[in-house]
Each structure stands twice: as structure tokens, then as C-alpha cells.
Amino acid sequence: MAALEPPGSEQELYTRAQGLAGATLGELAAQLGQRAPADLRRAKGFTGHLVEQLLGAAASSRAEPDFPALGVELKTLPVGPSGRPVESTFVCTIDLSAMDRFSYEDCWLRRKLARVLWIPVEGSREIPVPARRLGAPLLWSPSSEEEAVLRADWEELAGLIARGGAELLHGRLGRALQVRPKAAGSWSRRRALDGDGVSYLALPRGFYLRASFTAQLVCRSYALPTR
DNA sequence: GATTGATCATAC
């Protein structure tokens, strides 16, 4: 199958995504001449890469939205039997040496979350990967309430990093956002600045959206009760 | 059962 052209509009992108709803990962992989893996332990990015190809996203190797012309970021969202997300969602890596140089207004996280196409995917481990189905797509931008929570979390976490250094971070901080390791292993290191501006090597970290936050945005957007 | 810290594949 030839590489799909990027969609020309948000509407076209959404229509394409609607066309995938209900299909299984096995069926969709076969359309591309690929096979779905038996499990995701050694293929954690499988679903994301598959959906990128099916929707005509640019190759995933650059620091910009998946659909640069549209300013839309694509995210698959693993959900349980009730449609509730079962995992947190990775947003972006954190530059531990430059948090003092950005405000929320121009940070990478805000730009990435300004417009997101969520693709729910059955994520229960009991369902074999090839049998997992895609759900109805959701084109989302943060509500004013959601944006306020994201801003408050970002400012708290970024401020902590800028003032005290990465070693103060842990996954319990933040209501919607959290900071967790984002690395090949616990031995990974990146340059960071401590509270006194002294350079040192720290475990790479990234911003993640808590499952509780994505659960609420899904309920709001599909007009479902919060529980 | 939910959550946090650790980890995997691939492209460049």
C-alpha cells in the first residue's frame, strides 16, 4: 500500500478516523500488509504507528504535531471495557536544563495539547492484540477548566524543576499532569540544571496526562456521565 | 485495582 497523503483538512482527518472505528488491529494491519503482534511487550508503539499510517500522518521522527499543516496531534488511548482509559498518556519530554526559559503560554506541552485527535483502542490485556477494536475518534481541545488545571500543574512542576532541580520530581505531583521517567532504562542520563544553575546528569523525564484526566475529557466530550 | 517508576522498538 502506497503511503497515504496527509489529510487536507481537519474534517477529512476526522472522516478518515471515523472510517477506522470498529475495525480490529489485526484487520487494519493486514490492510498495510503487516501483522499485529501477539502482545505489546516488545512493540509498545505498534498501535500508534499503525494508526499514523492509516490516517496519513507524517513519519514520526520530528518534534512537531503529527499533522503539521493542521496543527493536530494524534494520540491512541487504551480503554477498558467501560471506555475508561487504562493508562496514562505520554505528552512530551522535558528539557531539564531549560525550564526556567519557558512560560506555559509557549511551552511544548501546551502546543501539543492545543488540538488532539484521540483514537480509543480496546486496551484490556485479556483481549488478544489482533482482536482489539478501535473506537469512535474524538477531536479535542482543552476546555477553559481543563486548560486551567493543566496550566496550574505545568507551572508548579516547571517551577519546581527550574528552582530545585529534577531530583525533587516524582510521579505523585500534579492533578492532571505528572512527571515520570521517559527513557530506555534507569541508566539513561541527560544534562540538567540543579537549583543553583549547576549542570549535572539526570534521569530523563516526560510529562504524562493522568488516566483520571483523560477519563474526564472523554466523558465530557461524549456527553457521558463522569462515572 | 490503581499508580509510579522502568522499560521496549524504531528512525536518524
Next chain:
DNA sequence: GTATGATCAATC
């Protein structure tokens, strides 16, 4: 090694 795409699995 750094970026992309995320889920695994030990622990609370």
C-alpha cells in the same frame, strides 16, 4: 544518544 510511538510490571 535523541526523538518518535507508548505499555509493562513492581509496588502501594
